[in-house]
Amino acid sequence: MAKKINNFKHKPFWWDDAKLEQCNLTGGIDELPVKISTLIVGAGYSGLSAALTLARAGREVIVVDAEMPGFGGSARNGGLIGPTLHKLGLKGLTAAYGESKTTAILHESMKILVYLKEFIKSEAIDCDLILKGRFYGAYSTKSYDESMRRSEYLNKIVDLQFEPVPKSEQYQQIGSDFYHGGVVYPDDSYLQPAKYLIGLCKLALDAGVKIIAPARVTGVEYDGNRRIAHFGHRQIEVGQILIATNGYTGPELSYFHKRIIPIRSAVIATEELDPSIAAGLSPKGRGFGGLSRLAPYYRPSADGKRLIFGGRTFEVKDRADRYAPDLKRLMTRIFPQLSNARISHAWSGTVAYTFDHVPHLGEHDGIHYVMGYCGSGIARASYYGRMAALKMLDQSEGKTELDGLEFSTRPLYSGKPWFLPYILRWHSFVDRFGL
Template sequence: MARLTGPFFSDDAVDTPFWWDAAKPAAPAATELPAQSEVVIVGAGFTGLNAALTLARAGKQVTVLDAEAPGWGASSRNGGMLGPGWATFDTAMAYGPDKARAIVEESFLALQHVKDVVAREAIACDLAVVGYFRGAMTPRLYDAMGRNLDRIRQVMPCDAYLVPRAEQLGEIGTELYHGGLAMPGYAGLHPARYVAGLAEAARRLGVQIIGGARVTAIASQAGGFGLSVGGRTITAKQLLVATNGYTGALLPFLQRRIIPIRSALIATGQLPAEVMDRLMPKRRMLAGSQRVVTYYRPSPDGTRILFGGRVLKVTGENVGHANATHLRKQMLQVFPELERTPITHYWHGQTGFTFDKLPHLGEQEGIFYACGYNGTGIARASWFGHKIAQRMLGSTDAPSAYADLPFSSRPLYYGKPWFLPLAVLFYEMRDRWDQR
């Protein structure tokens, strides 16, 4: 943890997630690595821990390994927003209306899965269905939202609805947008508390979770796999890789298909209740319509604003200051009256995107995987963990609509997104063109 200094930072501003104030991932404890386990899961985030719960309930011996503290990665760093997958509809339509409908319908199952797990395991993570509003940057984009809503309704029922500019102050206290789209089913939660609750629930079922156990190599062997962990070896009959944007070179098949992208957030200091009532009257999850996405929400207690978007600077000096400055500038475009509000936290995490903008789960040379949530991973990662665990158990119960999707890479891509700066520039130019 480092202090952040500057004219718009609070005196105690830090470069760690706001979520960690209440639920910092526990430091890796010195735990003996077992020589073998029936199932090994690499990655103790939403995917890996949900898989562990399903497998353990079926009587499997499960060991979960993580290079850092369990939940240290994107699972305790994201914006805590989850909901039905209406945004995937257009992408899924490439496979036809039946597949698009099946994929969106499964997103409702994913959301319900999180609700069920939270209730069953009594996880105190501030889960609340509050809805979502996406603001249109121009009248043309508002009209485009309406046309897209019509396309969805030609294929399946949809409870989303347009909010005209004249009524948008009931959704968000800004004049920036020209109306927008409201989606009632979206929810918010405290992601660090959620992942910590998953880990505790898994431990109660006998799952061994070992932090500080970086897997450096995987080798096939008779009857399963051998995993190298800091000069030690653990063998497993079944193996699940659930590392998403942090996979790297561990599994070359995924390295060529997952695009690691950093996303960052800032948190404001506490705001008066009347200000929050004006800026976020319904306490919804919020976003703008730009291709270079910004997303924001109230803190679970409704006293702060958390604002997220792309990382401007990845390496070098003053990374936190540069990225926080960039995010604050975007926040002030939405809420100019926050000019004098201090920033108390800056942090970033690494997400996993795919070339087809859809998540994937499956099996490659006997190794199971689930990944590629494209920045919307709480519900889908949780659900994919459960579904891939069912597949590992040999269950034929309701296979996932995602299971048969082709998972393609691109020529010359080997895990380092050299094209990302050009892609961001292209999307920013299109955003400016849309807003002309």
């Protein structure tokens, strides 16, 4: 087994044909001017969407990234897009905010999906967007029945389109016997994440945004009068600041660090597969997910020649030597026909959970922020990044259903999720025994 997964590249498959260097025109903190009108921290989908909106409204905008644009989740993710109405979120949301607020947030989630597709189309972003829906496999007949009830409920309240897939018809959706049937969400889609990131960078640059990287913000402060951004030895006065650092929010941004739970997610890509095997994995070109807490997410590459397969890992650090074999094992449990497939790439990144399972945006002590997409951020970061910018511009279209939700932390939580391995193991146990 170990032999078959050696020689993989320890970097995202996406970066082979989408060079992130195209975004990074200016490097280093010495490039920063003495004063900045609008500073955005983090050059991912959130920060760049915000920058684009602000620049098109006439603002002078600088985006900085500690590493390079797309270094965070935005050029590493699985590329799968859906309205994010997942099981845990639905329960967590209702418990925290009651039914009517939850329904309003779910409506907004549906709207965000439409927003992203229209945005990519109207801006002509070349990012291999594939509109073929997603099949979510059930792990037991109980979970199949539950998913039908849930889908019917969501169809009634937010018009979520779905197609039940009984076990007897599963082969029409997926070349696997693994699941107990499932459900197709035909409006889900997938894209090439790094190409989308580069597309956003280009739009922002064309609108006059300056992107400076590497340039790490080492602290921000507001004394009621002046905002200061620290960059190591340099201190720069800033008109407005937006923090858009999501799963990469460090202790230098302590208020936000204490509100974000970073969780590692890892992905592998197969080498080009035998065409007859590749064609059978997703007969209708669908993306895939599962109806459990720690379900893997996977999809064909845009040319259909490879499988890109991701999931949560128990590893705190980026240990590809450990998570790549784990993911390969899981992949071959679902697709035994891939047991001889070689892995060409393996990589990981951190997603940002929040204690109430929803993203947060707003202003705290004079500093704007947008983050916390709980693992589903392609559409949400694009949309809420724009909304955060509209709030900075004081425009009423920046209103969202998330406004005013308390961005909570927990006593003794300092930004290091020591409890995570226990929670992940518990979820894995629950998934295994269908509790």
